Amino acid sequence: MADKLEFQAEVSKLLDIVVNSLYSEKQIFLRELISNASDACDKLKYLALTTPDIAKASGAFKITVTPDSKANTLTVSDNGIGMNREDLINHLGTIAKSGTAEFVRNVKDNGSAVDLIGQFGVGFYAAFMVADKVEIITRKAGEDKAWKWVSNGVDGFEITEAERAVNGTDIKLFLKEDAKNYTDTIYLRHIIRTYSDHIDYPIVLELGEAGEETVNTASALWMRHKSEITEDQYKEFYHHISKNFDDPWLTLHFKAEGNIEYTGLLYIPSEPPYDLFQPDRKTGLKLYVNKVFISDKVEELIPNYLRFVRGVIDSADLPLNISREMLQHSALIEKIKHGTVSRLLKELKKRAGNYDDYMKFWRSFGIVFKEGIYEDFSNREEIAGLSYFASTADDEKLTTLDAYISRAQEGQKAIYYITGDDVRVLRNNPQLEAFKEKGIEVLLLTDPIDEFWPQTLPNYKGFAVKHVAQAQADMSFERKEAKADEGSLKKLTDMMSAQFKDEVGKVTTTEKLTKSPASLTVENGQMSIHLERLMRTHQQQTAFASTRILELNPYHPLIIKLADMTANEADKPKIEEISRMLLDQAKIAEGEAVSDPSFFSEKLSEYILKAM
Numbered sequence: 001m002a003d004k005l006e007f008q009a010e011v012s013k014l015l016d017i018v019v020n021s022l023y024s025e026k027q028i029f030l031r032e033l034i035s036n037a038s039d040a041c042d043k044l045k046y047l048a049l050t051t052p053d054i055a056k057a058s059g060a061f062k063i064t065v066t067p068d069s070k071a072n073t074l075t076v077s078d079n080g081i082g083m084n085r086e087d088l089i090n091h092l093g094t095i096a097k098s099g100t101a102e103f104v105r106n107v108k109d110n111g112s113a114v115d116l117i118g119q120f121g122v123g124f125y126a127a128f129m130v131a132d133k134v135e136i137i138t139r140k141a142g143e144d145k146a147w148k149w150v151s152n153g154v155d156g157f158e159i160t161e162a163e164r165a166v167n168g169t170d171i172k173l174f175l176k177e178d179a180k181n182y183t184d185t186i187y188l189r190h191i192i193r194t195y196s197d198h199i200d201y202p203i204v205l206e207l208g209e210a211g212e213e214t215v216n217t218a219s220a221l222w223m224r225h226k227s228e229i230t231e232d233q234y235k236e237f238y239h240h241i242s243k244n245f246d247d248p249w250l251t252l253h254f255k256a257e258g259n260i261e262y263t264g265l266l267y268i269p270s271e272p273p274y275d276l277f278q279p280d281r282k283t284g285l286k287l288y289v290n291k292v293f294i295s296d297k298v299e300e301l302i303p304n305y306l307r308f309v310r311g312v313i314d315s316a317d318l319p320l321n322i323s324r325e326m327l328q329h330s331a332l333i334e335k336i337k338h339g340t341v342s343r344l345l346k347e348l349k350k351r352a353g354n355y356d357d358y359m360k361f362w363r364s365f366g367i368v369f370k371e372g373i374y375e376d377f378s379n380r381e382e383i384a385g386l387s388y389f390a391s392t393a394d395d396e397k398l399t400t401l402d403a404y405i406s407r408a409q410e411g412q413k414a415i416y417y418i419t420g421d422d423v424r425v426l427r428n429n430p431q432l433e434a435f436k437e438k439g440i441e442v443l444l445l446t447d448p449i450d451e452f453w454p455q456t457l458p459n460y461k462g463f464a465v466k467h468v469a470q471a472q473a474d475m476s477f478e479r480k481e482a483k484a485d486e487g488s489l490k491k492l493t494d495m496m497s498a499q500f501k502d503e504v505g506k507v508t509t510t511e512k513l514t515k516s517p518a519s520l521t522v523e524n525g526q527m528s529i530h531l532e533r534l535m536r537t538h539q540q541q542t543a544f545a546s547t548r549i550l551e552l553n554p555y556h557p558l559i560i561k562l563a564d565m566t567a568n569e570a571d572k573p574k575i576e577e578i579s580r581m582l583l584d585q586a587k588i589a590e591g592e593a594v595s596d597p598s599f600f601s602e603k604l605s606e607y608i609l610k611a612m
C-alpha cells in the first residue's frame, strides 16, 4: 500500500523555483547529494561510538555514484545513517532549515531565483533541476524496515515499504532529456573533483565493465597540509561545512601545539547569515575528535561576539567518548576557545591594515564584533582597537580609536562620543557645537550596542571614553560674545524649571552650545536619550526615563533677550510661550517628539509670518 503525501507549501514553492529556473550551474545538485551522504556517514560514525555494532553490517563508510546511460539514471548511495518513514516525511517533505525557508521568501520578494540558488544551496531539492523523478530506497541504522520514497517534484511524494540489505540510502535520479550528460563518467569525475574532493569518505565512481574508481582524495581537508590545498578546495569546503554559498572573507587554517593540540580550519563569511541576531541560531563551529564528528552544538567553543565564524576544530586530546554535556564545562574546550580567539584577533589585525578590504568584514559583522568589548574582558582593548566608528573627522570614512587619539588636541584627555539613531542627524546635534568650535573630534555612534560597550571601556590607551553629555567641564573656553546678565538668567531658568517641572528635571546654562539657543541632555551617569528611546521601542517601557536637563546657551541673542524680558512681569505669558518653543526645538534636535505638535506648528507659522 502506497501512502501519498503532500509537500509542505514552502517545499512546493521551492521546487517550483528549482525546476523552472534557468540556473546554469545545474551540476551543483551532485555536490548537495554527496554532502548529504557525507553528513549521513558522519551521523552514523558518531552513533557507533556508543553503539559499536550499529554500523557493522554496512562496512567501511563510502559514497557510491552510479551512472546508467541506458536507463538514463544516476544513483548516489551511501551506507550512512539512513532514514525511516518519519525521517523521510520530516526531512524530504518539509523545510526544516530556516535558511532554505528564508531563500524561498527572498525569491518571492525579489523575483529572480537564478542567482540565489547558487548562494543558498537548496539542498536535496536541487536534484529536481536535473531529474523529473527521484526514487529513494533507504533503511535506518538499527531498524529492520526499509522504505521507498518517490516523487516527480510536483504532486507530492509516495512512500511504500521496500527492501534494503543494510542501512544506508540510495538516491536514484531519472534524468531529464537535457541532463543526459550526467551519465558521462568523465564529466562526473570532473564535477566530483571540483566540488567534493574535500569529503572525508571515498567517493567511488562506478565505471561499469571498467570496474570502479575512487575519485576524491578522501581525507579530511583540515588534516591535510596547507601546501596541498588549493584555494578552490578551501572554498568548497567552506560551502560544505557552513551551508553558505558566498565566498569566505577570511580562511584561517592552523595547528596549535603545546599542552593541548588541535587543528582549526576557520572561516569568516563575506555575507552575514540570516540568523545573526536570532537567539536560537546554531553555533558555527563543528567539533571533531580525530576526524570523528562530535557536535556542532558546543557553544563554549567560540564566544558570542564571534558567532559568525564557521569551520572545524579537531583535537585528538579530547576523549572520544566525551558526552555533549561534559563538553560544555570542559577546561580543554576553554583552552581551545582562548587560543582560537587570539588567532582570529591576530588575523583581523593583519587585515585591518587595508581599509577597503577590512570594511567588507566590518560592514557585515562589526555590529556583532563590538559586543566583544564588553563580553570579552581579557581582550577588550584589542577588540576596541579593531573596531571602526563614524566620526566628525570624516564624512565618509570610519575611524579607529587609535587614529582618533593621533588627531587629539593638545591637552585633550578623552575620546568623546555621542549616540543616536542616524549619523547624519548626529552630525548636527547642538551638543557638538563647542566641540566643533574647538576642533575636537567626536565619534558618532548609532548601533544599540554602542550604548553599552563604553561602560566597560572607561579608558582606552590613557584616554577616558566619554559621552559628550559628560563633557561639560572639559568644554569651557574663552568666549568674547556678549552674555546674558547673570541675575536675569537665574530668573529665567527658575521660571522655566517651574513651567516644565513635569517634563525636565532641571534647566541650566551651558558653555557647550555656540549656535543653538537650547539643547536637551541627561544627568551625568544616566541612560542616554537614545538608549531610553531604544528601550521604549523594544520593551514598551517608560519606567527607565532618565532625568532630562534643558541647557540654555547664555551667549545666544535669543536667550539674552528672553532673560532681559524677565524684568517685566507683563511679559510672562510671552516668555512661557517662547520657552515652550525652545524646549520643543531641543526635543526635535534630539530626535524626540514635541509635546504638542499642533501647538508647535501653529506657533511656528505665526512666527514665520511675523518675519516676512
Ligand code: ADP
Binding pocket: 032, 036, 037, 039, 040, 078, 080, 081, 082, 083, 091, 092, 097, 122, 123, 124, 125, 169, 243
Ligand atoms: P541539509 O543537508 O542542509 O539539512 P538537505 O535538503 O540537503 O538539507 O537535506 C535535508 C535532510 O534530509 C537532511 O538534513 C537529512 O536529515 C536528510 N537526508 C538527506 N539526504 C540524506 C541521506 N543520504 N541520508 C540520510 N539522511 C538524508
Ligand code: MG
Binding pocket: 032, 035, 036, 123, 124
Ligand atoms: Mg544538504
